[in-house]
């Protein structure tokens with residue numbers, strides 16, 4: 001068996017198109033432009049790349065994009081003051097503080113100072129609680145992207161056995177809550193899980209969010225299962241030349257693709273969906289703030 005490849009890049013392009021169409025309609029019919037503010041503290045090169053990419057895609061779908069860059073040694077008061085201003089700015093509907101923050105800043109305090117209605121990352125404690133209790137919330141972008149791909153591929157997820165490997169606040173836990181919300185039977189595995197291979201072998205859906213290159217081999221995967229690989233790991237690629245690197249997921253793609261029914265590649269799977277879902281969340285936040293109907297299919 002060779003798995004169907006779930007093309008996250010193509011899916012993300014469709015999501016962006018849908019967002020762009022809705023943004024154009026909002027402008028025309030309501031004279032409203034969704035705005036996303038991204039706050040970057042310091043000069044972490046990976047964060048700078050993400051922020052640039054987010055800004056570019058925000059503009060491409062017709063939204064307003066604002067970037068705020070603070071010095072690496074910016075004080076907590078300075079950052080909280082900026083968030084306060086963005087919270088009250090009527091042209092800004094989504095606020096994202098790029099993580100990780102420099103060590104001297106209290107990440108929880110900063111995230112929880114964002115207006116929950118503008119918390120397009122879905123990390124504010126209110127949104128975490130709303131998601132956990134099955135209420136309307138802002139949903140973290142990466143798990144939302146995974147859910148969209150699973151719904152698109154399967155339609156109804158009800159009754160399926162899902163295993164989420166990883167219990168982080170940004171991926172594993174919200175993913176588990178979303179799958180529960182779609183009536184899967186969910187197991188959350190982590191570094192202390194016993195007999196992980198057997199746990200994974202029972203799953204119709206496997207979501208791997210660990211951060212360990214190619215940790216999940218094909219012989220852990222049930223025949224025909226759907227595999228969503230969230231992992232992004234940079235490893236040496238001597239076959240490409242000396243000093244070259246490549247990206248791999250948490251799943252050993254080659255062996256897993258031989259048994260799975262469907263699988264997301266790395267790169268080109270979950271990654272592109274994350275920014276697409278950030279744009280979708282900004283649009284959703286804008287519609288909610290204006291009391292307008294939300295676009296369908298773009299939230300949980």
Ligand code: NDP
Pocket residue numbers: 142165166167168169170171172189190191192193196209210211212230231232233270271274
């Ligand atoms: P974290 O490091 O926060 O969490 C990793 C989780 O994996 C933890 O719950 C940990 O368990 C678990 N784990 C570690 N080792 C094992 C093991 N041997 N067996 C089972 N579980 C294990 O990572 P994130 O959730 O932030 O990210 C996970 C991966 O997803 C990373 O590769 C990251 O780069 C990628 N990522 C990709 C995104 C995208 O856009 N595609 C977005 C966000 C993340 P424990 O809790 O017990 O320590």
